[in-house]
Amino acid sequence: MNNDSDQLTITRRMRGLPSSCVRDLMKATEGRDTISFAGGLPRPDLLPLAAVREATDRVLLREGGSALQYSSTEGNLELRALIAEQLLAPRGVRVSPEQVLITSGSQQGLDLLGKVLLEAGAQVALENPSYLAAIQAFGLYEPEYLPVEMDEEGVLPDALARCCRDQNPSFFYAIPDFQNPTGRLYSRERREEVVEVLARRRLPLVEDAPYSHLAYGDEPGPMLAASYGAHSFVMGTVSKVLAPGFRIGWVAGPQRWIEPLVKAKQATDLCTGAFVQRIVAELLRELDLPEHVARLRAAYRKQRDAMLAALAEHMPPGVMWTRPAGGMFVWLTLPAWLDAREVLARTLPRGVVFALGESFSPDGCYRHAMRLNFTNASEAAIRQGIAILAEEVKALF
Ligand SMILES: Cc1ncc(COP(=O)(O)O)c(C=O)c1O
Structure with a gap:
């Protein structure tokens, strides 16, 4: 084990792959008393512990x-x-059970779609910024990324149309409901405009929707896939509403694509844990999901408000942030000359961490931005953490 062979070399695709800054920070702060705004974790005391225990017993018996x-x-x-x-179905997506593939977290769905749809050098259109672990997952298949600009209402239809006209993307990857990392929700009009652009070019859509239940105001409208239909894959997960520890997600898509996705999954892990699948099925049948979701929404709404109020109180002029209507994240933008790494170097020793904006774009263009999670820390911790963060930002001004 100690005599590593010189014959072995790491593959090209792995050499270029960045490590997840969020996972690295989680490791670096493990066991330390930290206020973490870095991950996308739910609050453990809001997970449905009693219901899981009962569901587990019922399944076993x-x-x-x-x-x-x-x-x-x-x-x-x-x-x-x-x-x-x-x-x-309630989001307007009509598929048969046979069109739904269970995956080991929706993260595996990203990997399987990459395996099945992306040749090396293929182009992937995606929102800018976008989910860092999607950039990482697709990255293994060596695509060229085409980041498309967004505004408060979602991806810009003109920019997407230009991308479709001038380039040749294999698909468009989007997170229209309370996007990771910005928290943005596509407006209804924007949804229609985006579907129109996609339809003109018949560009396949990969719609990732882990945060749709976490609405603190307006509900998200129908999924893009509801009107785009045949050319879409939708992905979901129980991680943000039931428990990330289950590692249960899904990809639903056109029937003819399920078979290659299944083959790719066979080669990867044979199957997702059967026991946990049964427990999740039992929970979906027996748990009062609307009531559980209402509890999550009430708690996270307050945490979001605590973060927005603390930012307004402490951040200096020149710093901007999103005001998400749902999900788990605020996206904060510093003046362009200020590097968020410098801020992190100062807050880490003081026990406050966040995700670096640069990880959320394939070209690393958001060095002056950060993603702040508000679901995993108490309101008091959020106030304290934001005050420390703002102090260190001001120190660099
Ligand atoms: C947009 C998005 N997609 C997919 C995932 C992966 O979730 P999981 O693998 O836990 O289902 C996440 C997790 O944060 C996410 O934010």
């Missing part, structure tokens, strides 16, 4: 040893049906 077997690669059919009926 009812199904005995078979509850602990492998699952098919596609996933538990009952869970797939529940996702289609309870989570996708």
Whole structure:
């Protein structure tokens, strides 16, 4: 084990792959008393502990040893049906259970789509900024990224149209509901305009929607895929509403694409944990989801408000931030000359961390930005953490 062979070299695709700054920070601060605005974690005391315990007992008593077997690669059919009926149909997406593939977190969905859809050098259009771990996941398949600018209402239709006209993307990756990292929600008009642009070019859509339930004001409208239909893949997860520890997500898409995705998943992990799939199915059947979601919304709304109020109180002029109507994140922009790494170098020893904006763009263009999570810290910790963050920002002005 100690004599590493010189014969081995790491692959080209791995050499170029950046590490996730969020995961690195989580590791660096593990076991330390930290106010973390870095991750996208739910608050542990809001996870449905009692319901999970009861669901687990019921599954074991009812199904005995078979509850602990492998699952098919596609996933538990009952869970797939529940996702289609309870989570996708209400958002306007009509798919059969057979069109839903259960994945090990929606993160695996990103990887499988990359495996199946991207040749090396293929182009991927995506919002700018976008989810850092999607950039990382697709990155393994060596695409060329085409970042498309956004405003408060979502991706800019003209910029997307230009990208479609001048380039040749394989698909457009979008997070229209309370986007990661900006928290932005596409307006209804913008949804229609974006679908029109996609339809003109018949550009496939990968719509990632982990935050749709976490609305603190307006509900998101129908998914883009609801009107775009046949050319879309939608991805979801129970991580933000039930528990990230389950590692249960899904990809739903055109029937003909399910088979290659299943083959890619077979090669990766055979199947997602069958026991957990059954527990999640039981929860979707038995838990009062609207009531649980209402509890999450009430708590996170207050935490968001605490963060926005603390930012308004402490940040100096010249610093800007989004005011998200849902989700888990505020996107903060410093004056262009100020590097968020310098801020992090000063807040880390004081026990406050955040995600660097540069990780959320393939070209690293947001060096002066940061993503702040408000769901994992108490209101008091948020106030304290933002005060420290603002002190260190001011010290660099
Ligand atoms: C936009 C987006 N997609 C996918 C994921 C992955 O979620 P999971 O793998 O926990 O389902 C996340 C997690 O933060 C996310 O923000």
